[in-house]
Amino acid sequence: MNFLSPQSILPNLPNFRYQQIINWIWCGLLTDWSGAKNLPQDLRAQLSQILPLTINAKVLTSADKKTAKALITLGDGSAIETVLMKHSDGRRTACLSSQVGCPMGCVFCSTGTMGLKRNLTAEEILLQALLWQRELAKVGEKLSNAVFMGMGEPLLNYAAVMEAIKILHEPKIFNIGSHHISISTCGILPAMKKLGQERIKVNLALSLHAPDDKLRTQLMPVNKTYRLKPVLAEALKYYKLTGRQVMLEYVLIKNVNDAPEQAHHLADLIKDLDQTAFIVNLIPYNDTKIFKSSTGEAIKKFKEIVSRAGIKTVQRYRFGANIKAACGQLASRKS
Template sequence: MTKNIFGLTLTELKNELQPGGFPPFRAKQIVEWLYQKNTYDFAAMTNLPLPLRQQLTDLYTIETGDVIVKREAKDKRTTKMLLEFTDKAAVETVLMRQNYGNSICVSSQVGCNMGCTFCASTLNGLQRNLTTGEMLAQALKSQELVRKDNERINNIVIMGSGEPLLNYDNVLGFIRLVHEKYCMDIGYRNITLSTSGIIPMMRKLADEDLPITLSVSLHAPDDELRSQLMPVNKRYKLENVMKAADYYAEKTKRRITYEYILINELNDNIAQAHALADLLRNRLANLNIIPINPVKERNFDRPSPQRMKTFLAVLDKRHVNYTVRKEMGTDIDAACGQLRNAYLDAENE
């Protein structure tokens, strides 16, 4: 039975090849083909001897999945792909071409079981965790697209479908691998991980001594509303999530990003804006305001421009450091889970 080697580190590949008598430098050549040249066929690795290429073909596979759906926004700045793996599990990744570089949003699980009421990713539940290699495949498929323009991926956001901290080991393996120079050479400070607030793993991540950006999904300034929107809050209360985020900021000296999806007449009134300002006061924090990208099954609407203006005016008056997320890819269902759900619905018809 052949073994998939895609997603192995250089050290892991050397250890894998050693019993077969392969010289260690061959592992370096192979990872360069895989991760730098996006070549997934041993026969095309031309600096390897022909007998070795055949031997590798007999022993190993290179499984990167297949892009089964690709959608490009009208402005050509956003591309969304649905990637299917050998077990027919499908995940989404989004490439965003921005003024400050090319960013990708990577999924960490197939589906999600967090149950957030505004999110499309949870509609079909959790199928399984993704491996390090399956997350890397999303990144490298995106890398192939920008390479055509002699560009590279500059930033990675682990904010697609799934809760990354519930797939901790694979996600951490992915972060360390894309950082390696023989892989994508992404600086840790250019990697963001988003969590709904899994407190024990937030603290564990803080102790890893990796200066990645932690993004916390907030979406409400109090426990009652947050528990309605995010069932995880019933287990991990807001006050304790904030303390875990403070611990992360203290350990890493990195500013925490707090995500706040703005939903019409639910979390966007003046009192809630003041409560949000109180919550973030004296914290090392950036606030990212996200007007909701409506999901048809969820029946939530975005606020009117006037309601949003009034909400933001409070934040300005309270000197909150915030940005409003620029919308990208709304014409291609770029919100997490929308493309996968449409594909599943079509399959089930």
């Protein structure tokens, strides 16, 4: 697929033609070249042969219509998943994958069980956004937000993710404001440092999931390399550099990380740094064979303890659990 660089398959066209082709793909949202009325007919016919606009995707929509999940099969047969969330305040958020699988092996995450197949190219990342833009256009809507929280660790595919962000942000293409683009990382410390230096400042979310190194290492092997305190200190630097509060993601798993003393421990950890720099996002876990979600009561208690310590705490709405589109459930299943 050459949606970003038609030059590579059609080398001898004048520059304005490339611009027209790119506009039709990304802004005109064409699914068939016959609609590209300002292109000569022979070029349209040629494009239909060498640059078909079909995205090979199977889309599932949740019963409440608030979430859709797509399984996209790429040119080499690899499959990735992407999710569209329709928020009641009008936001339309694409949750994007950055890798086929993930090498990080977090034990509570379906993607983590797959291992890494390969990195996605910038174009393959953007294809997911394009698919949702096309879907939304059918009802007169547009994407307003993009989050790198799908399959993969985005900071391990840094260059492609940054290239994709440029195009998501580009006013003439997706026009998504930098405040509406988020990257979620399990804590790849050197790349977090680099991210703070980027021209486009995006929101950073750090997957924490445990208030101490012992438990975090059990749940997230990355913690053997990048320990909790240095990673949190780097997140604080990101806040100071960008003025963006860092979201600390904490998935609540029954009898694993949801005890009141663990909530106190988490609050202390944050207070020792700077409680204004962080927002704690409590995410009810979606049950798997190994782990279960915390009870409503345990979540309430946990939230109370952290909030009472003066730390902003939010609780994520459970998007798409019934279509396995929720946090930690993306795993390119073909069924």
